[in-house]
Amino acid sequence: MQQRVFLSRLQVLTRILATPRIKHNPTLGSHLTVRLCSGSSKVTIGDVSKQLKEPQQQQFVPVGYLQQDLPQSVLKHLRWLLQKDKLGQDVFLIGPPGPLRRHLALSYLELTKRELEFVTLTRDTTDTDLKQRREIRNGTSFYHDQSAVRAAIEGRVLILEGVEKAERNVLPVLNNLLENREMQLEDGRLLIASQRYDRLLEVSTDGRCFCSTIYIVLVQRQFDIRNIFRVLKVSKMVE
Secondary structure, X not given: OHHHHHHHHHHHHHHHHHXXXXXXXXXXXXXXOOOEEEOOOEEEEOOEEEEOOOOOOHHHOOOOOOXXXXXXXXXXXXXXXXXXXXXXXXXXXXXXXXXXXXXXHHHHHHHHOOOEEEEEOOOOOOHHHHOEEEEEEOOEEEEEEOHHHHHHHHOOEEEEEOHHHOOOOOHHHHHHHHHHOOEEOOOOOEEEOHHHHHXXXXXXXXXXXXXXXXXXXXXOEEOOOEEOOEEEEEEEOOO
């Protein structure tokens, strides 16, 4: 009798273990081969595709980083980057010390023909290095936009390397740029997300008057609808 009960319970346990309780995503499976198909107007990695747009300034597009025969591990990372880009989300790459994270980011930008602005953060980096530098030329003082400002205005990809080294005075500027897409510049201009600018005109009756008194620069948008400014953060693991 006890043997029958034991065998019955064993059969039930076998059926439970044989039935998967968590649905497996075949796209992320290690056994599935991810293929890359790239053309002049479209790039496809696995089951993710994206339409490409010709860059306005070709000299800002990375060249020489994308290899011919990429390993599956790199292709899966590139597919993940492509997904994040289609969703309109920023990316944070964390890994051990070495050039792999930077090389992966530059390979993706070369693959998708995206223009690049690069900023290396150190302990000596200040908010001025992210915003504007004041220069004197021919006896005239003027402000020169830095990489973060140019990337936001022109709709480029901003790579921030060494985020773990950013000082406290730089973090508020970075947070405001990453979360709100806003930045107050030294020359009086105000960077503001295009979506918020449109809502300001719709909701506020004095919106146009307000916008005419402040020199507002819209963060670049694509097809006048979607913002194409992206931030790709690169950091090493900190113990």
